[in-house]
Amino acid sequence: MSSAPVATRSHASSRSASLPVAPWLLMAPFLFGVILFTLVPLLSSVHLSTRQTFGPEFSTNVGTGNFQFLASDPLFWTALRNTVIFTLGSVLIQLPLSLLLALALNRPNLRGRTFFRVSLFSPVLVGVVFVGMIFAVIFDKRTGLINRALHATIGWDIDFPWLESYIMPSLVIATTWQYVGFNMVYFLAALQNVSAELGEAAMLDGANAWNRFRHVILPAIMPVGTFVVLLSIIGSFQLFELPYILLNGTGGPQNRGLTLVMYLYQTGFQTGDLGYASAIGWVMALILGACAIGQRIISKRGERA
């Protein structure tokens, strides 16, 4: 077939130019999916957010009514507040722990590194629903592992109501269990950017551990660090399954466990108002967009400094 390479080259290129079918054929499944299930919903969500619907079939126009109602809807503000508290809790507690674990695990002479890494990473493979199942039993009042263990060791209240009054700490604990090792892997990757020479030079100059961390390690892991923070914020904002399972589909006592996506789910699929649910979705998108822009600004500033 390639007996006349010079001739076929021009022939081949003219054929690939005259037959642009193949690229589109290869992209057809993706284009079909992204148009039907991403673009169309995205565009229709703009329209949908101006309507009040009764199930997917019937709707009336309410203009900007959904957003006006949202502004004075106490449940929405409760959900937003809970979500923000949860996000702060998981970012401020989980990420430092992930970083500490990465620092501890990054020593080359540590025995059993692979075992520790795989063990710490393993909970992320378990679906959030199943994590919820495990922790529903672990947080249980009289029979749960946590109350039992703490009761036996430090005389902790065996009836401590984790899943009632203390739902937020429970959510943060369960989420930390699931993701601390996952985020650790990001930090482990970032730690490879730390210059060993710079660290040794700092050590020779008599810098203590904190100063070495502050001036050598932290600047080197900053780019990955801000990215991990952004990913955690985005992930935390979408918290749904865990409280759904732990609280049996409700917001819990006084809606202490109600999150934004739970409220979106309740309005859209229990009340049946897809329009109001779309409006909640847009507010979430705007908040997350602002966080992404913030991350870009911070990491740009870090690059310049």
Add this chain to the structure above:
Amino acid sequence: MTALSYAFVLIATLLILTPFVWLIIASFKTNEDFFTSTFLPTNGGIFDIAWDRLTFRNYVEVFNQPNFARALLNSVMLSSVTAVLATLACAMAGYTLALLSFRGRTAVTWLVLAALIIPPPLLIAPGFQVLFELGLLDSLWGLILPAITPAFGVYLFRQSAISSVPKELIEAARLDGCGEIRTFFTIVLPLLRPTVSAFVMITFLGTWNNFLTPQIVMQSPGGFPLSVAIAQLKNTYYQDYGLLMAGTMVSIAPVAALFLIMQRDFVSGLTRGAVKG
């Protein structure tokens, strides 16, 4: 300092593994033993543990629940089909965007990037309405079709094709008269193998563990995957801890097994790619 690090990692690992141990043991205990013992029931046999009181009854009972075996089958079907189709669709599109030149390539690349940054909650309600209009509610296709074209996958395969598929090879195949489609299946796909196995694994896991979408889309219990079925089980048998933990074990075990089998491809690949050594 090293001793301190070691202690810290050891305690953390212990805390991470304890819930798994508790889950496994609880799934083999009778409810009576669940209430009276924290881990294994004591008194009796070797190591003062009552081995003979451990039982498979919870597993038998959970499979006797209506639709539970069906849910396991649904999860296997749903996750496998989604993983295979998504990998094909994303690999085809990613390779095309990376190495074929055609009019409109820039526009499609922008479409991928735009789709990448849309927060999923925004699409929940309007996506449901689209499925309603298409008559796909309460069908497995209503779960599969929207899941097989994640922009993230296309982006992943695009990057992977740029770095591991030599342009010269594609041109040589073209000179030899190999059609574009055949080139993709016989030359490109084998070269993308590491990304293929990682992406199959990620998609399988993601589908297996997904709850919100099947919870919204599926209405008849016969179509529920494990995630939804287990949540229903919890509402019905909230005090039967052994049963619930057995059901959870059945839901986690296949994924754990798959992970162990594909570990070489997945974890070491993931950490080797990100972390040297």
